[in-house]
Amino acid sequence: MAYRSDGVLKREGTDTIAAIATPAGAGGIGVVKISGAEAIRMALPLLRPVRDASCLKSHRLYYGHVTDPGTGKTIDEVLFTIMRAPHTYTREDVVEIQAHGSRCGLYTILELVLKQGARLAKPGEFTMRAFLNGRIDLSQAEAVIEVVSAQTKEGLELATRQLKGDLSKTIEAARDSLKGVLVEVEAAIDFPEDVEEIIQPENFAEKVEQGVIAPLESLLANYDEGHIYRDGISAIIVGRPNVGKSSLMNQLLQKERSIVTTIPGTTRDFIEETVNIKGIPLRLIDTAGLHDAGDTLEEMGMKFTRKRLNEAEIALFMIDSSMPVTDEDLKIYGLLRGRKSILIINKADLPPYQPVHQIEDRFPGLPCVRISALYNKGIDKLKDTVFKAITDGKGPADLPAVVPNVRHKVAIERALSASRAASEGFKESRPSELIAIDIREALDALGEITGSTTTEDILEQIFSRFCIGK
Known part of the structure; x- marks a missing residue:
């Protein structure tokens, strides 16, 4: 090399x-x-x-x-x-x-x-x-993979912005700020008799905080949204048998993917498909209904449902509004505590067993949508609710440059830690040599994103993810 x-x-x-x-x-x-x-x-x-x-x-x-x-x-x-x-x-x-x-x-x-x-x-x-x-x-090179593998238009938009250099510009601006401060710090090291004139702690701490820490914190704050548009998110449909889980799956996919019958317990295995929800690849999982099992096979299906529930990033909890709320419904609700969940009151085409607001009161803390999975009513509102629950309503246009992968996230976290240490060093009048070490560490971490300080091993690892011919 x-x-x-x-x-x-x-x-x-x-x-x-x-x-x-x-x-x-x-x-x-x-x-x-x-x-x-x-x-x-x-x-x-x-x-x-x-x-x-x-x-x-x-x-x-x-x-x-x-x-x-x-x-x-x-x-x-x-x-x-x-x-x-x-x-x-x-x-x-x-x-x-x-x-x-x-x-x-x-x-x-x-x-x-x-x-x-x-x-x-x-x-x-x-x-x-x-x-x-x-x-x-290097950041733009990695964006080529994101462009090729984008699953939605919104994911493609974010990847294209990275390819054009949005992330690189933010990273390079932060590096330029650090380099400017480092020049002054190294001058203080070389000419210690002038240190009082060169090093003004408050000014340098402010430069690091505004020129480096603030923009990097903004990047990290958008990591989850960028990750969601890039990789998608897993959503599990849960509820007791025969509340309409498979019908909802079919409506969201716009095809007959799950078997729908009036016989409780028809779904014994799980079905997983990806659906585009306002630009987010939602990995949708239809599962066996949770209740007291009638046979060993059904019990195995429910055991797997509980496992997938623990792994899912959001739960779509369905109940049947034409029937009274049951102990099984309440037990499932108990499993959702502390999890991001949406209450779906299905069968809006039938007269409700009790007023809808009374049903909602039984499941406090969950955003609620009333639908008819059979007749495709309320599905658009459900999509909006899922989107808001996942993204807080932010679309790609609302996001500045985003951090697309874990490698970048870890590098930015290291740069932030070192930059904060440098800022504190200025405020506490630490020796210039120690502050310079922190600044160089931050520069090296950011350089790993753009490729200016990346090793051959890391390059080989990154480019091995590409297909031959790209």
Whole structure:
């Protein structure tokens, strides 16, 4: 490894790499991507009609055929693009060959490229080169994964903002503030006779608090919301048998996923599906009804329901308004104490056994929604209630830059801890050498997010999460 001018790791003598850049499976179009100093030289012998590289303009689409140089056999009719460095994804010369989406055809083209001397790319290696060559920082590189794996438009919006550099700008602004303070502190160390003039504790503590601590605390405050839009949240539907849990599952999914009958205890296993609730991927779990079991199999189903209830992040507690509140309902309510839960009063299409407000009074502390799962009444209001319970009503537009993953969260927490120690050090007139240590620790922690102080092992771990070809 060598280093960029900004201190980031960079490979010396990078070779030319190639991979299929489109997902596995048959499709209308598949792409073979080549990147590196020899990309154009390796691609041209495969392409017909024969062209001189100097005649091919960068970032133009050309028509031709891929042929096997050894046999002259035509492999496929293709479109190809030559993109010259540095104006490419990797900042290297790049060739993309667009062929028909046959996996056999794409692998044949890839094998021909490898025979020309290219190496098969590792997972995430194209994006790693974009990072190592300074086109994007590490936070933006990780955002590529988030964009590709986004499950909703809202999740995609947050990932795209990270890719554009929203998080990076916040982190770099905090690092700049720390660097400015560190320069002054180091000057005080080098010229101790002038320390009283250089170090003004109140001013420096304020700089650290306003320029570093406040924005980092704001980032951490939005971590949960960012995590929810990125990874989703698990929700379990609980209630005694035959209150309409499976009907609700089917309405939310807009398809018949759970078996619905009037026979209590029909659902004995759990069913899990993901539904989009106002941009949040909600992992919805339909479970066996909780009551006194009639047989061993049903008891096993209820035991599993209790286990999943303990793991779920929010519970949708259903009762039947056409029936009196039972001891079983109250026992389930007792299991929900201390958990984020919503009371769903189902069967609004039937006359209530008692006034709805009296039902609500039996289950204090829970937001309540009245629905008819059978006739799709009140479902939109339920979605709104779930959304507000999860996010406090905040959508992506209400969030500034967000912390997308645990790695970033841990790094920011370390930076905050060190920055607070530095601020306290100024206020308590601690030795400048100790304050400088805290500031450097904060800088290193933030540098792990953007990649300026990241080790090779961490880079390998991050990019191994990518698919080959990205």
